[in-house]
Structure formats: C-alpha cells, structure tokens
Amino acid sequence: MGCSPARHIAKTNLKNTAFQNSFHGLVVMDAKTQKELFNVNGDKYFTPASNTKIITFYTGIKLLPKHIPTLTYSVANDTVFVKGTGDPSWLHPHLHDSTAITWLKNQETIALYTKNTEDLRYGPGWAWEDFDTYFSPERTPMPLYGNVVTISNTDSLGLNVSPISFLEDTEIREHPFKRDEFANHFYIDPTEQDTLEIPYMTSDSLTQQLLETVLDKKISLVDHFPVGPIETLYGMETDSIYKQMLFKSDNFLAEQLLMTASSMISDTLGTKRAIDYMLEHDLNDLEQPPRWVDGSGLSRYNLFTPKSFVQILHKLYKEVPEERLFALFPMWGPDSTVKDWEDPSTEPFLFAKSGSFGNNYNLSGFIRAKSGKVLIFSFMNNHFKVPSIEIRKTMYAALKELYERY
Numbered sequence: 137m138g139c140s141p142a143r144h145i146a147k148t149n150l151k152n153t154a155f156q157n158s159f160h161g162l163v164v165m166d167a168k169t170q171k172e173l174f175n176v177n178g179d180k181y182f183t184p185a186s187n188t189k190i191i192t193f194y195t196g197i198k199l200l201p202k203h204i205p206t207l208t209y210s211v212a213n214d215t216v217f218v219k220g221t222g223d224p225s226w227l228h229p230h231l232h233d234s235t236a237i238t239w240l241k242n243q244e245t246i247a248l249y250t251k252n253t254e255d256l257r258y259g260p261g262w263a264w265e266d267f268d269t270y271f272s273p274e275r276t277p278m279p280l281y282g283n284v285v286t287i288s289n290t291d292s293l294g295l296n297v298s299p300i301s302f303l304e305d306t307e308i309r310e311h312p313f314k315r316d317e318f319a320n321h322f323y324i325d326p327t328e329q330d331t332l333e334i335p336y337m338t339s340d341s342l343t344q345q346l347l348e349t350v351l352d353k354k355i356s357l358v359d360h361f362p363v364g365p366i367e368t369l370y371g372m373e374t375d376s377i378y379k380q381m382l383f384k385s386d387n388f389l390a391e392q393l394l395m396t397a398s399s400m401i402s403d404t405l406g407t408k409r410a411i412d413y414m415l416e417h418d419l420n421d422l423e424q425p426p427r428w429v430d431g432s433g434l435s436r437y438n439l440f441t442p443k444s445f446v447q448i449l450h451k452l453y454k455e456v457p458e459e460r461l462f463a464l465f466p467m468w469g470p471d472s473t474v475k476d477w478e479d480p481s482t483e484p485f486l487f488a489k490s491g492s493f494g495n496n497y498n499l500s501g502f503i504r505a506k507s508g509k510v511l512i513f514s515f516m517n518n519h520f521k522v523p524s525i526e527i528r529k530t531m532y533a534a535l536k537e538l539y540e541r542y
Contacts (some may be wrong), residue, residue: 152530154520154522154526154527154530155517155520155527155530157520157521158517158518158519158520158521158522159177159180159182159517159518159519160176160177160515160516160517160518161176161177161178161180161182161441161442161514161515161516161517162174162175162176162177162178162442162513162514162515162516162534163175163176163178163442163443163445163446163513163514164446164511164512164513164538165446165450165511165512165513166509166510166511166512167450167453167502167509167510167511167512168509168510170450173511173542175442175443177442178441178442178443178446178514179423179424179441179443180441180442181424181426181427181439181440181441182439182440182441182442182496182498182516182518183436183438183439183496183518184433184438184439184440184445184491184498184516185433185438185491185492185493185496185497185498186385186387186432186433186489186490186491186492187433187440187445187489187490187491187498187499187500187514187516188390188428188430188431188432188433188438188440188491189381189382189385189390189431189432189433189489189491190445190448190449190452190489190500190501191414191419191426191428191440191448192381192390192393192394192431192432193378193381193382193452193464194414194418194448194451194452195393195394195397195410195414196374196378196393196397197452197455197456198414198418199397199400199401199410199413200374200393200396200397200400201370201374202373202374202375203370203371203372203373203374204221204223204225204370204371204372204373204374204377204396205221205223205368205369205370205371205396205399205400206221206223206225206226206233206235206236206369206370206371206372207219207220207221207223207236207239207278207368207369208221208366208367208368208369208399209366209367209369210361210362210364210365210366210367212362212364214244214245215245215246215247216243216244216245216246216247217247217249217358217361217362218240218246218247218248218249219248219249219250219252219277219278219361220250220252220276220277220278220279220405221277221368221395221396221399221405222253222275222276222277222278222279222392222393222395222396222398222399222405223236223279223371223392223396224279224282224377224388224389224392224393224396225371225372225377226278226279226280226281227280227281227282227350228281228282229281229282229284229286229298229333230282230380230384231372231376231377231380233371233372235369235370235371235372236369236371237350237351239369240347240351241351241352241353246351246353246355246356247355247356247357247358248278248343248344248347248355248356248357248358249357249358249359249360249361250276250277250278250340250343250357251359252277252361252403252404252405253275253276253277253395253404253405253406254404254405254406254408254409255275255395255405255406255407256275257274257275257276257338258272258274258275259275259391259407259429259430259431259432259434259435260429260430260435260437261429261430261434261435261436261437262430262434262435263434266434267313267315267317267335268313268314268315268317268334268335269314269335270284270332270333270334270335271387271388271434272335272387272434273335273387273388274335274337274338275391275392275395275407276338276343277395277405278343279338279388279392280299280343280346280347281298281299281346282333282388283335283336283338283388284333284334284335284336284388285297285298285299285302285306285320285322285333285334285335285336286298286331286332286333287306287322287324287331287332287334288324288330288331288332289308289324289326289328295308295324297322299346299349300349301345301346301349302320302322302336305320305321305322306321306322306323306324307321307322307323307324308323308324308325308326309323309325309326310323310325310326311323311325314332314334315334315335315336318337319337320336320337320342322334340357341357344357374393375460375464377389377393378393378464379463379464381393382464382465382466382489383466383473383475385473385489385490385491387432387433387434388432390431390432390433391407391430391431391432392431393431394407394410394411394430394431395407395410395431397410398410398413401413407430407431411428411429415428418451419448421447422444422447422448423441423443423444423447424440424441424443424444426438426439426440426441426444427439427440428440433491436493442500442514442515442516443514445500445514445516446500446512446513446514449500449501449502449512449514450512453502453510453512458510461487461502462487462502462504465487465488465489465501465502466487466488466489466490467484467486467487468486468487468488468490468499468501468532469486469532470528470529470532471525471528471529471532472490472528473490479536482536482539484504485503485504485505485506485536485539486501486502486503486532486535486539487501487502487503487504488500488501488502488513489501492524495518495519495520495521496517496518496519496520497517497520497524497527497528497531498514498515498516498517498518499513499514499515499516499531499535500513500514500515500516501513503535503538503539503542504539505538505539505542506539506540506542507542509542511538511542513535513538515531515534515535517531
C-alpha cells in the first residue's frame with residue numbers, strides 16, 4: 137500500500153542523519169479541514185525558544201486594540217499624572233513613534249508614576265551573562281529608546297551615542313563586556329565597524345532624567361496615582377510592532393507587548409497576569425497545557441508541544457484575515473528567516489517563525505502549498521549537536537516536499 141505524502145516525508149527526511157541522537161517533532165494540519173496530516177512526537181514537550189513569540193502575538197491579537205495604548209493619565213490640581221503601559225515604541229530606534237513624546241510636550245506640569253508593575257527587570261530563567269547583549273534589555277513600564285544605548289564609532293563621524301547623555305560614560309577600548317555588569321558604563325572596541333545596541337540599567341531616576349532631556353522640561357516622580365477618572369492615550373498601530381517583533385525576533389518588543397497586554401486586564405502590569413489570563417480563557421482548550429513564563433522565549437523554562445503550536449496557529453488563521461496574517465509572519469527560506477525570497481525554483485510558500493538557541497531550532501507557521509491549500513505546521517528540534525545549518529536544510533527539504541505534494 138502506498139503511503140501519503142506526509143508519511144513519505146517521515147520515511148525520508150526525518151530519518152536524515154542530522155536528526156540522530158536528538159529529539160524532534162513535527163505536526164502538519166490542513167488549515168481548512170483541520171485534518172491532521174502527520175504527527176510525530178506532537179504531544180511531547182519541547183523548549184520553544186523564540187517560537188514563544190507566536191503566543192505573544194496571539195495574546196496581542198486577543199487583548200490589544202488596533203493602536204497600542206501608550207500611556208494612561210489622570211488630571212488633578214492642574215497636574216497631569218502619567219503612568220506607562222509597557223508600550224515599547226517610545227523613542228525606539230527602529231519604530232520611530234513620537235505620539236507620547238509629542239503629547240507630553242504639550243502638557244504643563246507632569247508627574248510620573250512608575251510603580252505600576254510587578255515584573256522584575258529580567259524574566260524567569262534568563263541567562264545572567266546576557267546583560268550586555270542587544271537581545272536582553274530590561275523590562276519596564278515606561279521603556280525609552282528600546283532600553284538600549286546605540287553606539288557607533290566611525291572614521292568620518294567619530295563616536296556617536298544615543299541617548300547623548302550616555303556619551304561621557306562610553307569608552308573606546310577593548311573590554312570583555314560591552315557594559316559594566318552593575319553600572320551604566322559602556323565599551324566599544326576601536327576596531328568595531330557595526331552599530332551596537334547595548335542594554336542600559338534602568339531606574340526611576342534615569343527614566344525621569346531621559347524624559348526631562350527630550351521634553352526640555354522638569355517632571356516630578358511621585359509614589360501615588362490620584363483617585364479619579366483615568367484616560368488612555370493611544371499610539372502607533374500594533375501591527376507595525378508585531379511585524380518588527382516577528383521579523384527581527386525582537387525579544388524586547390515581545391516582552392513589552394506581553395506587559396502592555398496585561399494593561400488591558402489589570403491596573404498592575406505583569407507578564408504573568410497576561411499569561412494566566414490567556415491560559416484560562418483563549419488557550420484553555422490546548423490539548424497539552426504549556427509551561428509558559430515569558431514573552432520572548434529567552435527562558436529555557438518554557439515548554440510547548442508541536443500540537444499546541446499548531447492549535448494556536450489555527451486560531452490565528454481563523455481569526456486574522458489571511459492577507460494580514462501572511463504579511464505579519466516572516467518568510468522562511470532555505471537557510472533561515474529572509475527578507476527576500478531565495479529559492480528561484482519556487483514562489484514564496486513558507487510563512488513561519490523560527491526559534492533557536494544553543495542545540496535547539498524550531499519552526500512553526502504556514503505553508504501555502506502549490507495547490508493553493510494552506511497547511512499549518514510545527515517542526516521542533518531540541519538537543520542536537522550537529523551544526524544548525526544541517527537541521528535547517530533538512531527541515532526546508534521536508535517542508536518544500538509538503539509544498540510540492542499538497
């Protein structure tokens with residue numbers, strides 16, 4: 137008896153030597169009929185890495201409006217009391233949204249309240265040695281500049297630092313780290329050609345100082361928020377933030393989006409509040425309940441099954457128009473996430489989010505098959521010791537075969 141195309145894949149690609157001595161799972165489903173076409177280890181738990189951002193994206197779709205809530209405020213005695221929502225776009229080096237700053241410049245007397253979060257600066261299980269890496273900024277209720285210092289050093293322009301207030305704390309010299317572990321003192325190697333994004337240590341007083349500089353006015357820090365009507369100011373379109381998060385696998389945006397989502401269900405910002413809400417409501421039907429601890433997937437405490445990812449992706453497919461959904465999901469090519477499609481023999485057919493860190497590579501998303509069918513898949517690979525390019529090429533061969541044969 138002949139086997140189905142998906143079964144054929146199991147007999148060929150999944151027996152590739154790249155998968156020996158490691159753990160892998162693949163679930164494939166027809167998006168329209170919900171028929172499961174293939175399942176190997178679909179109910180087993182994997183470390184998802186940045187595939188976690190798919191769940192953060194779905195949380196945003198369920199909880200956040202079209203334009204992100206950028207701050208909340210209340211007016212008392214001619215003073216505008218302001219608190220953040222976690223919105224990551226304030227002065228962000230790539231998002232370029234000025235809604236909140238422009239609005240604040242038009243206010244006379246501003247009081248800033250920063251005690252509306254229960255989140256610690258880092259998520260559970262994050263690696264301590266990542267403190268100076270671009271992908272590990274701190275989490276705050278009112279992040280500024282992406283909570284990173286942007287530093288470059290060129291022959292033509294010399295040392296350039298943003299925010300400029302960190303210029304005197306930046307040295308051009310060799311150093312084992314890009315920042316002191318417990319101080320905002322930064323280093324760039326004299327031979328460094330790239331622009332660096334280095335997380336800075338946040339504090340209430342630093343937030344106050346940075347805002348005063350950009351607003352060109354004094355603001356006060358307060359330890360209470362007045363009782364009374366609270367208004368919300370809305371900023372840029374959330375789709376623009378989702379796209380940047382998914383295409384760049386931006387950990388900071390993912391963490392802050394989850395925090396901002398919590399602002400829609402609670403006066404106190406908290407990643408766990410958003411997670412608990414989603415698990416109790418929109419994700420309460422997952423066949424294998426996940427262990428979900430952060431928005432980005434930086435933590436190795438996260439545990440999800442391939443089947444859970446397929447179920448969540450199906451929810452997205454049902455609830456978000458296909459044109460919008462595929463515009464937000466990255467294309468994935470023969471080697472990795474791509475801006476421009478790299479396979480000259482086919483049209484773009486993979487719209488998927490990858491997730492990787494040492495010895496792990498996962499990919500979950502959609503295949504637009506040659507027939508026009510849409511397949512949903514989650515392909516998870518943990519604990520391999522071969523170069524990840526071998527895993528990725530084998531994955532691409534399997535997924536392309538699905539595209540060809542369905």
